[in-house]
Structures are given as structure tokens and as C-alpha cells.
Amino acid sequence: MAMLEIENIYVSYGMINAIRGVSFTVDRGEIIALIGANGAGKTTTLHTISGLLRPKSGSIRFNGTEITRVAPHKIVSMGIAQVPEGRRVFSQLTVLDNLKMGAYIRRDQKEIAHSLQTVYGWFPRLKERQNQIAGTLSGGEQQMLAMGRALMSHPQIILMDEPSMGLSPLLVTEVFNIIEEICKAGTTVLLVEQNAKKALTIADRAYVLETGTIALEGKAADLMNNDRVKKAYLGE
């Protein structure tokens, strides 16, 4: 059984249909990339999984449980975390408080402290800056904080929305290395990216989203050699 199953969902903003019959699955331990141009519906898909948006029809199941109409805060408790597009760290709170907000649903202080050490292991810069106000961090540091914050809920799956956005090439490579490590450490990853090349390099499988529907799907390595993908997304 797939960990996350999205089945034929339709999502609209008022009169505009953003997602029209999208289906895909994510298995435990995979990195799945969802690539596509601006406005293809990638962020909408992630927001729908997280419960911030309600699909008009279709179904989303997590470990076999229907979560289509579950409230966002309960979805987090079930083990789905999201690193939103544009980071959206709490700029008025300190780095440490941001990370603690990530662990909001957890009660066991010992386990939270353990997760904090794990996150600091991945992102040593966050430890150095733990008492700094998050709004004063650089873009790259904020991206790391957003990722660390999501990991603090100890999720089974982490949804990442454009983690490379606005970062220097060096930082992009660093962020993608960390994503691979996060997956190796046991967290499944659903990665939404415009940087198709990078995404396909680390992903196991990928889906190509075009104007609200899945246009292509397959093993990441195969898609990388697909002529249509090459032309439209890899700039070759």
C-alpha cells in the first residue's frame, strides 16, 4: 500500500479550476518530485494534501486513512509536515522558537530535545543563531529554518515547496544534499520544484504537472532522458 495516495482530485479557486483530476502515489522511503511550470498547480496540490485547501472532489489517503476533509492541524499530527513556498518562517520569533513551533503538536520534552539536536546536526548554522530573530536570517538560512521547523514535528512524510527558490547555486546543492539525507534517515519526501534538473537528480520517481493535470510520470532517470521533458524543463 502506498503511504500517500492522491486520487483524481479537483481543486478550484472560485471559478478557476487549478487542479483537474490529479492522481499520484508516494511510497514509504521515496523521494517523489512534482515538477512543472509556474501556475501548473504544484503548490495547490501540496496545500490540498495539508488540508489548507479542500478539493471539490477526489480523495487523499494517508496510510490508508481518508484525510480529504481532515483539519490542517490534525493532518500535521498524523505525520505530514510541509515546508511552504517562500519559507514563511515566523519572522518575529527567534530561531529556537520557530523550531519549537514546529514541535507544537508534540508533548514529550525529551523527544523534542532529541529532534532539536538532529535538526542542529543537519543545520549547524541554526544552532549558532538560535537566539536570533528569524526575520534577520539570510534567505538560505531561512530555508534551512523552514526545513528544520517542519522536521521538528517528526513527520513520516515531508512536503517541500520550491526549496531552491531564490538560493545561490551553491546553496541549492547543499539544500538538495540535505533533502537526500533526510530521506535516508527515514522521512519520505514529496518535492515540488521548478528546478527540474536538480529535482530529477535526487528523486526516485517524478510526475510532470501541466495546467492542472499530470502530463507525464515515471522513474526520474527515465524522465531525465525523455525528449519532451528535456525540451520543456531541462532547457536542452
Added chain:
Amino acid sequence: MNDFLATLINGISLGSMYALIALGYTMVYGIAKMLNFAHGDIIMVGGITTFTVMQYTNMPPWVAVLAAVAVCTVLGVVIEKVAYKPLRGVSSLTVLITAIGVSYLLQNVALLTFGTENKSYSFSFLTALNWQINEHLIIQGSTIVNVVIMLVIMVALLLFVHFTKQGKAMRAVSEDNGAAQLMGINVNATISLTFAIGSALAGIAGFMYIGTYSQIGAYAGTMPGIKAFTAAVFGGIGSIPGAMIGGIALGIIEQFSKSILAQFQLSALADAIVFVILILVLLIKPTGLLGRQIKEKV
């Protein structure tokens, strides 16, 4: 000199009450991004509750205050659930009009049950607290109580929002409601809690109102409500210290305008000064003294 000090002290006393009311406006605005124009009328309900307990039972004043706090807290949470929650996500104008409707509803229920006449009540314990500084200058007991209550609540609230998990969650919701939901924060519960705190403070303000004016009636909440709203805008809506500074500043400005205008037999104009300030703030510095620029998200 004594006149000046007396006016200043009266201003601080009145301002403490405004500050407490402004906190309710500012917190609800910060979390739910709405102006709860029924907030002033919750003060009136708190005042009537206080009056009723004092007049018809032999309970001590603190019981009356507790009763007012309890009634207002429940009322605030119920109003939010019934009137505002169904409107989440619709245009803010709709919510604003609903809030005005709730305000009229509360006033009219009060007119029906409490009557149209203002009723007088003086707390004897407040008079006992009067503090004679010199021959000409007395600090009223109500002033001492107002200032002490306001300071205690301000410190408690700041400690709450900066050092407790729930308080930090409130600040997270205030800054980015969507991201807060992605942390597993129950935004609806946070909004309820905010209404509960704001309304509880309005209950205390109702007691302060009777302490200050020695009377209460169905329209008692209107003016303090609007003035406290002005104070919240003046201090920077959404900011807790801003509500305190705005409230105190407005109380002092009002008292000085009154005493200056009284020399020209124009003291009735003092209220207008308050609204001129509101207009000026909105024209010159719409974010207020301590308010932050709110970035509109695309």
C-alpha cells in the same frame, strides 16, 4: 500646578481603562484580522453584571468582578462562534457589518432587560482608598485601582505571549495563519482563546467604568469602545504595548482637552478631539506608534 497634576492623573486613570479595552481590539485584530465593533458593548455587559451583583446580593466587589469576567468571557466566545466563525474567509466588510449588528443586538437586549435609564452605583471601597497628597490634590481610589489593574494585566499578557507555548502560537497565528496551521496549531481554538482573553478584559473594564463614572447603562460601552479603538489605532493596531501607550495617551489628551476647552465653555467638544486624533493618525501614520507595516501577501 495642582490642576495640571490632577488633570494628568485623571487622564492616566481614564487611559488605563481605555488601554484595557484597546487590548481586546488589538489582540482580536492581530489574530482574527477583524475589528470587533461589539467589543465596547461587552464592557457594558460587564458593567451591568458588576452592578447587578453589587446591588442585589451581599457579595464582596471581587466576586462581582469575577462574575463580570465570567459572563463576558462566555459571551465573547459565543459571539465569535455564532456570528464571526461562519464568516471566516469572506470579505472583511461583511464581518465588520456583522460586528456592528452584534453591537446593536447587545445594546437592545440590555435596553429590554436593564432598562433605558442609567443606574448609579459607587463602590465604597474605592472611596476608602482615596489618597490625599496635599490640600488640593487627591488621587482617587478608582485611579489607583485602574492603574494597578492595567499594569498587572499588561505585564501578565506580555509574559504570556512571549514565554508560553500557547502565547507563542498566538504570535505565530498573528503573523502567518497558514504557516501556523502547517505547524499543527489549531487556528480556530487560538481565535477562541483570543476572544476569551479580550472579553475577560472587557469584563474588568466594565467594573472600571462603574468605578470611574459611578453609573452604568445600555449605551455605556459605545463611547469607551470607540475611544479605545482610536487608542489601539494610535498605538499601532496588533501591538500589545501599543494598546497601553495609545490608551494612556488618549486618556491624558482627553482630560487636557476637557480642562482647556472648559475655560471656553466648550468641554463637550473634548470627545471630538479624540476623533480628530484618529483621523490624523490614519492620515499621517496609519500603522500607529508601534504598529508594523503589514505586507499584503499575493
